[in-house]
Each structure stands twice: as structure tokens, then as C-alpha cells.
Amino acid sequence: MAPPRNRRPGFSRRAQYGLFIGYVGAAAGALIGAVLLLLSTFNPPAFAAVRSVFAEVTTPVASGLDWVRRSLGSIPAGIGSYFAVHGENARLKKQIADDAIAVSRAQTLDQENRRLRALVKLRDVTTDAIVAARLVNSSSSSTRRFATLNAGSWQGVKRGQPVRDPTGLIGQVIETSPNSARVLLLVDPESIVPVRRSRDGLPAIASGRGDGLIDIRSASVASMGFRVGDAFVTSGTGGVFSPNIPVARVIRTQGDIAIAQPVANPDALDFALVQQTFLPEPTPTPSPSATASPQPAP
Structure with missing residues (x-):
């Protein structure tokens, strides 16, 4: 059997207090609305003053809620920016390392070229x-x-x-x-x-x-x-x-x-x-060849 839609709070104090506060809030809201309606109809300056007071009270609250909303909305963008910056940082570090290797190779080639130019110059001036x-x-x-x-x-x-x-x-x-x-x-x-x-x-x-x-x-x-x-x-x-x-x-x-x-x-x-050696090697002295002794005439 389906339970009835309108259930009374019974003996629950919490339910009774909640229902009572709801009725009081509704009645107070209706009363305040009626007063503001009558005030705006018969005394617009007073209504403007009351509206200014409510604006002064609610503006900080609205500002705080708006800051919270914008902060929560910026979280995804911040996370995306973090990963983007992290990736860019890694790319720049790799580029710096590659540039350092290229600079080292260029310095090595420059030193080798200087030595080769000096060696060529030395070879040109020496005999x-x-x-x-x-x-x-x-x-x-x-x-x-x-x-x-x-x-x-x-x-x-x-x-x-x-x-x-x-x-x-x-x-x-x-x-x-x-x-x-x-x-x-x-x-x-x-x-x-x-x-x-x-x-x-x-x-x-x-x-x-x-x-x-x-x-x-x-x-x-x-x-x-x-x-x-x-x-x-x-x-x-x-x-x-x-x-x-x-x-x-x-x-x-x-x-x-x-x-x-x-x-x-x-x-x-x-x-x-x-x-070349500074002084040339001495030329070996040829050994005197043995001359044939003259044969006696027969």
C-alpha cells in the first residue's frame, strides 16, 4: 500500500521546528515584499534609500561569490597552463642542451682551424x-x-x-x-x-x-x-x-x-x-776501387 503524500511530522521535534521556521520565513518574506511594494508605490524616495541599504549589504557577498566562481572557473585553465609551461620548459631545456653541444663543436672546429692555419703558415715560411x-x-x-x-x-x-x-x-x-x-x-x-x-x-x-x-x-x-x-x-x-x-x-x-x-x-x-734535420747527413765517402795491376808483358 503506497504511503500517503502528506505526512505529518508526528512527534519529531526537528521536523516540527523546520516546518515552523519555513512558515515563519515565508510569512516574513511575504510581509517584507508587501511593505516594499507599498513603499515603492507611495514613497519612492524611502524605497530608494532602503534599496541602497540592501545593495550595500549584498554587494560584498555578491563580490565574494563572484570571486569564488571565477576562481573555480580558472582552475582548468591553470592546470592547462601548468602542463603547457612544463612542456615549454622541457623544450627550452633540450634546445639549450643542443645549442651547448653545437657551440662546443663550433669552438672545437675553430681551434682546429686556427691550428691548421698556423701550421700552413709555418709550412709556407719554412724551407x-x-x-x-x-x-x-x-x-x-x-x-x-x-x-x-x-x-x-x-x-x-x-x-x-x-x-x-x-x-x-x-x-x-x-x-x-x-x-x-x-x-x-x-x-x-x-x-x-x-x-x-x-x-x-x-x-x-x-x-x-x-x-x-x-x-x-x-x-x-x-x-x-x-x-x-x-x-x-x-x-x-x-x-x-x-x-x-x-x-x-x-x-x-x-x-x-x-x-x-x-x-x-x-x-x-x-x-x-x-x-728536415738541421744539418744534412754526411755523404758516405766512396771506397776507392781496387785498380787492376798491370799484367807483365809476355
Whole structure:
């Protein structure tokens, strides 16, 4: 059986109070409406004053509700903007990383081009250049220091020829094959180069240490001290290295020995120039051929 539509609140105090408040609110609203209607009809100025009072009271509430509405309405747009900004930030970071790689490559190419231009200029002004070749590798992790050139005997490279770059001396060819050559670097313990001090011509001997540095020892009888910053160049003694090729610069001293930094770093080089030895090799003297003794006449 269906329940009746009009149900009385019965003994529920809450229902009774709610119903009573509803009736009171309805009656009060109707009364206020009637008063405002009569006031607007018979006394418009008073009605305008009352309307202004209600406007002053309801305007802050309406403003607050409007702010809440606009704030709630802007939430989807804010979420979309966040993801859009996040994506744009990621794109810009990737672009910055790509630009940094491009700048690094450009700087590397610029340095290589400068070295090549200097090497070409050096080859143009020197008359003893054999070939400009690429330094394929160099051994920097062991006590023995060698490098490999991608040019050999077919390109005119011979054992004993000096190898340099525009900044200074690198080493000396010790082995050759048709298309490659092995270079003994200045910093190798077996390397010995006659040098002289630039400022006063003091003769000295530069020998490798095996740790990337060079020992400088005075070759004169008189003991003359070294100073930090002294520059040494090849002296031409021995007839292998041409004079005035930069070799090393002193970085510290230990008694009568100076520890020097080589001017040219083969680990940072791409190309090198092979030169003729300073003095040509002596021409072997032909042995006198045995002359046939005259045969006695029969």
C-alpha cells in the first residue's frame, strides 16, 4: 500500500521546528515584499534609500561569490597552463642542451682551424718542411711517451727528423713504415734535446721525465741558476733540430735542475709538421776501387 503524500511530522521535534521556521520565513518574506511594494508605490524616495541599504549589504557577498566562481572557473585553465609551461620548459631545456653541444663543436672546429692555419703558415715560411701529417695517437698513460703520424717513408719521412707544431717542438721520428711513423716525444725519458735559454743563450740539456714534464740541466761549466718562467729553445747543437724552436718553460726549480713544461702538448694536437734535420747527413765517402795491376808483358 503506497504511503500517503502528506505526512505529518508526528512527534519529531526537528521536523516540527523546520516546518515552523519555513512558515515563519515565508510569512516574513511575504510581509517584507508587501511593505516594499507599498513603499515603492507611495514613497519612492524611502524605497530608494532602503534599496541602497540592501545593495550595500549584498554587494560584498555578491563580490565574494563572484570571486569564488571565477576562481573555480580558472582552475582548468591553470592546470592547462601548468602542463603547457612544463612542456615549454622541457623544450627550452633540450634546445639549450643542443645549442651547448653545437657551440662546443663550433669552438672545437675553430681551434682546429686556427691550428691548421698556423701550421700552413709555418709550412709556407719554412724551407725544410717535409710533410704535414695527422697525429693519430699518443701514449700519455705510461712512462714511455710515443706518438704516431699517418705519414711515412712514402711521404719522405725519415728516421731522426724533428716533429713540431706552430707552438713548439714535439719530438723526433724514430721509426718509419710506408704510411706511418713513430715519434719519440720530448717528455719521454729517452729524449735528449740540446737547448739554450732565450734571454741569455745559456746552453742546457732538456730531457724527458716520463710524467709529462722536462728536466733542464745546464750544459756549461759554470753553475748558473734557473728562474721560474725561463724559456728554452733549440740550440741547433748536434745538427738534428733547427735553432730557435720553442721547447719548454720553467715552472719550478730543484737545486741545479729546472722542471719545465713543454710548450707543445701532443695530446691536444691534431696535426704536426715533419722537418728536415738541421744539418744534412754526411755523404758516405766512396771506397776507392781496387785498380787492376798491370799484367807483365809476355
